[in-house]
Amino acid sequence: MLIAAPLCLAALPALAQDAPGTIISIIGGLAPDDLLNIRATASPGGKIEARLPNGAAVKNYGCKAVNNYPWCKVEDTQDAHITGWAPARYLSPNNPASPPEDTATSATAAAAPRPPPEEPQLDIAARLGGGDPADPPSAAEIGQTAMQDAYALAFAAAANAQSDTALDAGIPCARHVGQPMTRCEISVAQKGGDSSVTVTWPDRGARIINFHDGKPAGSDSSDEFRFTREGSLNMIRIGVSERFEITDALALGE
Incomplete structure (x- = not known):
């Protein structure tokens, strides 16, 4: 059972704001014998990089919502090698600012060519060249195009399902x-x-x-x-x- 343990930050004058965009958060709310998982990604299934106890101080670089669940990017104040993501509800205070992007990731994304914006999908009649009322598509043409669309959607759904349901080893x-x-x-x-x-x-x-x-x-x-x-x-x-x-x-x- 989680224990709601209010923290008195006023009693911690040394833990002031570390730098612009960074605050110091204190871990709390865990059961006495539990540790907070610091994960490589903002996900309950992310790899565990470290485990920290109640009262530990971390640099909090900002939070974001993942599936409506807030996570914060943190770094242990005692060991800069311990970095990762932690649930915001165990951090007091949490940091509402967006976390900084990873530099390498940002550089790669900036260098990569951006795909052209998707054009709006035309309705079946327009795709068949039947936009002109004088030459509407036949029922057979409409049926064939609709069937092709259905196969494409079914294939995409099956591929997504296979990806989403792959179990970890x-x-x-x-x-x-x-x-x-x-x-x-x-x-x-x-x-x-x-x-x-x-x-x-x-x-x-x-x-x-x-x-x-x-x-x-x-x-x-x-x-x-x-x-x-x-x-x-x-x-x-x-x-x-x-x-x-x-x-x-x-x-x-x-």
Whole structure:
């Protein structure tokens, strides 16, 4: 369960604004034994670059909304090598300014040729040269063009679906106290609205995590089961040491 821990920034005079466009934010709102994931991308499924505790200070370069969920670009004030993205709700204060673009990315984008703007799609009659009322297209021509459009749309939808539903080969996991997160292979079995995610440890052995109505519901372990959520990411803890991060899409086999 998340703990709403109000922070008194007035008691931290040294953590003033660092530079124009940058503020200092304090991490808070985590459960006492939890750490905040700093991710390479603004996504619950992004690679974890580091984990920071309540009270840690970070430079906050600005926030943006991803799927209506605010993320901020941050840098650890104690280690400039630790940079990435964190959910805005764990940062006080968050930075409403847009984050700076990556220099290399911006330069590449500027150098790349820009595609011409798309022209508005003409209706079927105009595409068949039937804009003139004196020479309208036949019903057969209209039907053939409509069928071609339908095939094109179906092909594009299938390609998007294949791209969107490709499952990751594994999930972030940890088995022992103090162990950094690693990758575990998974398989998903579904029955009705429920599913079971079998997580296989890199050093053998497995853990089964059950989902009911899309939410974590328990495991095959007798140890305490609990979880918190970051957007569509389920952060699951079993006992005092086991940790798993499973997205809703993976749990539902999507």
